Amino acid sequence: MRVGVLTGGGDCPGLNAVIRAVARSSLDRGSEIVGVRDGWRGLVDGRFEPLGRREISGILPRGGTIIGTTRTNPYKVDGGVERVLENFRREGLDALVAIGGEDTLGVAARMYAEHSFAVVGVPKTIDNDLAATDYTFGFDTAVFIATEAIDRLHTTAESHNRVMVVEVMGRHTGWIAVMSGIAGGADVILIPEQPMTVEQACAALEKRHRGGKDFSIVVVSEGYELVYESGERRAVTQEAALDQFGHIRLGGVGGELAREIEERTGFETRVTVLGHVQRGGAPTPRDRVLATRYGLKAADLVHERKFGRMAALHGDSIVDVSLKEATAELKKVPKEWYQVASAFFG
Ligand code: F6P
Numbered sequence: 040m041r042v043g044v045l046t047g048g049g050d051c052p053g054l055n056a057v058i059r060a061v062a063r064s065s066l067d068r069g070s071e072i073v074g075v076r077d078g079w080r081g082l083v084d085g086r087f088e089p090l091g092r093r094e095i096s097g098i099l100p101r102g103g104t105i106i107g108t109t110r111t112n113p114y115k116v117d118g119g120v121e122r123v124l125e126n127f128r129r130e131g132l133d134a135l136v137a138i139g140g141e142d143t144l145g146v147a148a149r150m151y152a153e154h155s156f157a158v159v160g161v162p163k164t165i166d167n168d169l170a171a172t173d174y175t176f177g178f179d180t181a182v183f184i185a186t187e188a189i190d191r192l193h194t195t196a197e198s199h200n201r202v203m204v205v206e207v208m209g210r211h212t213g214w215i216a217v218m219s220g221i222a223g224g225a226d227v228i229l230i231p232e233q234p235m236t237v238e239q240a241c242a243a244l245e246k247r248h249r250g251g252k253d254f255s256i257v258v259v260s261e262g263y264e265l266v267y268e269s270g271e272r273r274a275v276t277q278e279a280a281l282d283q284f285g286h287i288r289l290g291g292v293g294g295e296l297a298r299e300i301e302e303r304t305g306f307e308t309r310v311t312v313l314g315h316v317q318r319g320g321a322p323t324p325r326d327r328v329l330a331t332r333y334g335l336k337a338a339d340l341v342h343e344r345k346f347g348r349m350a351a352l353h354g355d356s357i358v359d360v361s362l363k364e365a366t367a368e369l370k371k372v373p374k375e376w377y378q379v380a381s382a383f384f385g
Contacts, residue, residue: 060334
């Protein structure tokens, strides 16, 4: 078989580990592997590169993606879908492995449903918001980086008797915030799914200070909207323009929250926005292993011609689920996880 592989959407640690596993497993079966440059953009424009043993050598621990990524949505490009189909045929591809999150895999699901496109998916995103899988690869690394940052902020917060607000990524779900907040011992965690009010957050910090602690750590997810007891809600975003998948650029809520906390409590407050640091660099061992298992499963699905499926983690097993199911809705942080986190608030 001649198998294409693409990485789409925001990059994340572990992409190269998946590419390596898909390629190794396919090459061992006598198949050829072709890298599609820059996500769906490469299929729209017809940009490919062969991936042999030499190209994939040494990439397991490397962050980023050796074949590039974009947030191109072929459904939003004039004639985009037709160009994808034409370039796929012209390149002589028999199958495509799409490594991506809800957007990239949403396109894959639609292409499969509408054109019987020979595609299988691998669930990627630091946000861990993809349904039908317990975990996406990239998430563990992001949580590790955020936890390390929280640990470092703890010691400086303690020295200066300050409140430290840490803004983490996660888009419209609070997975990174909840997990890194639990691991780092955060005193308040604010996420989109369980909107604690600004007044409640300040009350928790005041209670903690009354109890004898002079410093606090607040973790806030970028998608949290400032919610007030009056019922007012305020979303903080970077710019109004939407990307091709209809997403607004988030970021900045940490600064607004820090201002509110300082004004309302009188505690000196600082903010740290972790940003893309959470996506950069080497994957954790756990993400390397998960990405490798996903890549092997994707190669199996391709060679069994089980298209329209996605590799997924259920418990400790790698299984396959339908792309449609995986992209039907966002996987939100359930109440039980937030209860674990909130047991330590204040
Ligand atoms: O989806 C991954 C993610 O890192 C989100 O957590 C974040 O909101 C977004 O991508 C940032 O996107 P960009 O790289 O385009 O700034």
